[in-house]
Amino acid sequence: MLKRFMLLAVVVAFVVTSGVFAGAQQTAAHPRAKAGANAEGQAQTDAKAQSEAKAKAVAKVKQIYGFDCAMCHGATGDGKTDVAKDMHLTLADWTDPKSLADKTDDELTALIRKGNDKMPPEDKSRATDDEVKGLIAYIRGFSKGQPAAPAAAPAAAPAADAATPPPSN
Ligand code: HEC
Numbered sequence: 001m002l003k004r005f006m007l008l009a010v011v012v013a014f015v016v017t018s019g020v021f022a023g024a025q026q027t028a029a030h031p032r033a034k035a036g037a038n039a040e041g042q043a044q045t046d047a048k049a050q051s052e053a054k055a056k057a058v059a060k061v062k063q064i065y066g067f068d069c070a071m072c073h074g075a076t077g078d079g080k081t082d083v084a085k086d087m088h089l090t091l092a093d094w095t096d097p098k099s100l101a102d103k104t105d106d107e108l109t110a111l112i113r114k115g116n117d118k119m120p121p122e123d124k125s126r127a128t129d130d131e132v133k134g135l136i137a138y139i140r141g142f143s144k145g146q147p148a149a150p151a152a153a154p155a156a157a158p159a160a161d162a163a164t165p166p167p168s169n
Helices: 002-068 082-086 105-114 129-143 156-163
Strands: none
Touching: 002 129, 105 129
């Protein structure tokens, strides 16, 4: 009888302590989970700030293009502007992917900074180095969605794909 009671007490004690132990483990885990959530929240804030900064930089580049470049090169980059006509400028059509394909970013940077003939130089006070980089990406982007230039195509495969008529369904 006493033995039985002792056994029961041990079992109860075990259940109670293990219950408390599990509870303690849970509370111990809690702050860590919270810290993880905070880090995740911080990362999200950082990513948001980063994408906001990027959007701002892109907007600034577009603005610079609008003020300093579009009057000659055109809002779409095709170079068909009244100013170009009046000044008898021969401007490349940047909506054609071939137009800038053979020019490196360094060559374009040098031309934008130094100017050439009737192309006016863009001063550092009007566009930072990063903004000139942005301008180059922006004007290269005018040909997006147009068929890729043969020189820019990395392999023959995409060209073969393009030649294959789409499946009729
Ligand atoms: C007054 C008109 C005028 C303005 C404004 C102008 N450009 Fe040009 N741009 C030209 C002419 C003309 C050429 C061709 C020059 C040549 O033969 O090298 C040219 C050439 C270029 C080229 C070389 C690639 C190509 O298509 O031949 C780039 C890149 C370029 N311009 C970028 C810009 C950018 C960026 C701006 C604004 C910051 C700008 N241009 C403003 C007239 C202009």
